[in-house]
Amino acid sequence: MRYTEEHEWLRIEGDVVVVGITEHAAEQLGDVVFVELPEIEAQVGKGDEVCVIESVKAASDILAPVDGEIVEVNEALTDNPGLVNEDPQGDAWFFKMKLDDLSVLDEFMTEDEYKDFLG
Amino acid sequence: MTENPTELKRTPLHALHLSLGAKMVPFAGYDMPVQYPLGVMREHLHTRAHAGLFDVSHMGQVVLRPRGDMAALEAGLEALMPVAVSGLGVGRQRYGLFTNATGGVLDDLMFANRGDHILMVVNAACKEADIAHLQTHLADVAQVLPTTDRALLALQGPQAEAALAHFAPAVCEMRFMDVITADSAFGSLWISRSGYTGEDGFEISVPEGQAEGFARALLEIESVAPIGLGARDSLRLEAGLCLYGHDMTPEITPVQAGLAWAIQKSRRKGGARAGGFPGAAQILAELDTGPxxxxxxxxxxxxxxxxxxxxxxxxxxxxxxxxxxxxxxxxxxxxxxxxxxxxxxxxxxxxxxxxxxxxxxxxxxxxxxxxxxxxxxxx
The missing domain is CATH 2.40.30.110 (Aminomethyltransferase beta-barrel domains)
Known part of the structure; x- marks a missing residue:
């Protein structure tokens, strides 16, 4: 598992990477009431806004952590956005991306580094 | 308005918020709880089902004490608001608005006739301007006395009455928009049966030294939970109530804001005290022909x-x-x-x-x- 400074987690499954938000991020957002997912097969660039998350309080985005292609999205979040608060690091993954080269993930933080980052 | 955390003001309940695990945010110059560990959604639903306790001490509580008779003070206030002040009974509260020359809203507020004075509760972000406005225009008829030694709590929801009755049994006799003074174990409480959530409930002014003890005693009751600004906003939105600075501004008139109900007949065309408030031409025309x-x-x-x-x-x-x-x-x-x-x-x-x-x-x-x-x- 790797972590971004935007509080996303990245889990490698074969040649795809699964993307979600960390418990810390879910807690900061508060109760999530709406999730807009990207389109499957969309080609996205690092830093693109690919998901919208709305909590009771405010709207925020999930950025694509790397360049790649969206190959799967978690439709369960559309019907049950609250899953993001219940199980942010498990069932509430947002999307899966296919990368040309998984080694680009090495630049992201390990779990220990992320814990240090949170302070 | 300062949003610099080092300069933020604190209410008398600040330490209580921290001890309850509140997430604090700058709001109208104060360090205020936006939510507690329960979270906005559950805080909101708790208030609708049981009772929610809000710290609204950042709002302004202003005593207007007449220099002569109350009638002169009432007339002075009617020159600032399109609302009937004269005729409000002792022990009753009413919704009011300060307007500007173009009919826009400078602030919305509550005022109560407490016999020998009027108590006004105004929005936190506007209170300095409101106090200056009152001092400028009412200097001859009243002393304008900002209350600086009292906290203000709101207790809202279907179980608010039962909870507050433990400390002030007289609240059971109150109707919507009644005000009373009740002696309690936490000093003299100034209580109104009103609020801004759409629920039955109360706003309670309590001496600042007793505020934390009073709040803790209320929170001891099983039905009462602390509620932050996040749920306060979602509750008032569901209740269709205007948030000053957003739904209501100096560019928006009361008629446009759907608040024509707050303008009594006596202040409208043909009324006993028609017009005579800032922006009357615009507001009375809008009442006639629509905004x-x-x-x-x-x-x-x-x-x-x-x-x-x-x-x-x-x-x-x-x-x-x-x-x-x-x-x-x-x-x-x-x-x-x-x-x-x-x-x-x-x-x-x-x-x-x-x-x-x-x-x-x-x-x-x-x-x-x-x-x-x-x-x-x-x-």
């Missing part, structure tokens, strides 16, 4: 909340921008997004479909009656 825009309730058809600033359109493509959303979010009791905004009267009919532009896409919204959820005031 150019009006506040409406809006329900987005999908699940996506539409927040303040979302533009409103009369067609799914092209067409004309006909207004904008001034408050919007998610209504936990309605389990759906809700919003309020301004549109021309011709498009303000409940059931009318409009479109809100969200992230470059026009999504359908339906005009609806306000409030979104009926109020449960004890009339």
């Amino acid at each position: 150019a825009r009006i506040r409406v309730g809006l329900r987005p058809d999908g699940r996506a909340p539409m927040r303040e600033g979302t533009s409103l359109w009369d067609a799914p493509e092209q067409g004309t921008q006909i207004g904008a959303i001034t408050s919007g979010g998610f209504g936990p009791s309605l389990e759906a997004p809700i919003a309020m905004g301004y549109v021309p009267p011709g498009l303000a009919t409940p059931g009318r479909q409009l479109w809100g532009e969200l992230r470059g896409k026009r999504l359908p919204v339906t005009v609806c009656e306000l409030p979104f959820r009926p109020s449960t005031y004890k009339r």
Whole structure:
């Protein structure tokens, strides 16, 4: 598992990477009431806004952590956005991306580094 | 307004908020709890089902003590507001608004006739300006005395009466908008049966030295939970109430804001004390012929909340921008997004479909009656 400074987690499954938000991020957002997912097969660039998350309080985005292609999205979040608060690091993954080269993930933080980052 | 954390003011309940695990944010120059560990959604639902305790000590409590008789003070206030002040009975509270020369709203407020003086409660962000406004215009008829040694709590929800009755049994006899003074174990409480959530409930002014003890005693009661600003906002939005600075501004008149009910007959054309307040020409004309825009309730058809600033359109493509959303979010009791905004009267009919532009896409919204959820005031 790797972590971004935007509080996303990245889990490698074969040649795809699964993307979600960390418990810390879910807690900061508060109760999530709406999730807009990207389109499957969309080609996205690092830093693109690919998901919208709305909590009771405010709207925020999930950025694509790397360049790649969206190959799967978690439709369960559309019907049950609250899953993001219940199980942010498990069932509430947002999307899966296919990368040309998984080694680009090495630049992201390990779990220990992320814990240090949170302070 | 300062938002620098080092300069933020604290209410008498600041230490209590921290000890309860509140997430604190700057609001109107104060360090205030936006939510407690329960979270906005559950805090909201708790208030609707049981009782919620809010710290509203950041709001201004201003005593207006007449130099001569109350009548002169009442007349002075009627020169600042399109509202009847004279005729309000002792022990009764009323909603009021300060207007400007163009009829816009400078602030909205509550005022109460407490026999030998008037007690006014004004918005936190406006209180300095309001006090200056009162001092400028009422200097001859009243002393304007900001209360600086009292906290203000709101206790709202169906179990508020039972909870507060432990400390002040007389509250059971109060009706909506009554005010009393009650002696209690926590000193002299100034209580009104009112609030800003759409629920039955109370606002309670308590001496600052007793405020934390009083709040802790209320929180000991099983039905009472602490509620932050996040749920305060979603509760008032469901109740269809205006948030000053958003749904109501110096550019928006009371008539446009759907607050014509706050302008009594005596202040309208043909009334005993018609006009004579700032912006009277504009406001009285709007009462006659209708305003150019009006506040409406809006329900987005999908699940996506539409927040303040979302533009409103009369067609799914092209067409004309006909207004904008001034408050919007998610209504936990309605389990759906809700919003309020301004549109021309011709498009303000409940059931009318409009479109809100969200992230470059026009999504359908339906005009609806306000409030979104009926109020449960004890009339």
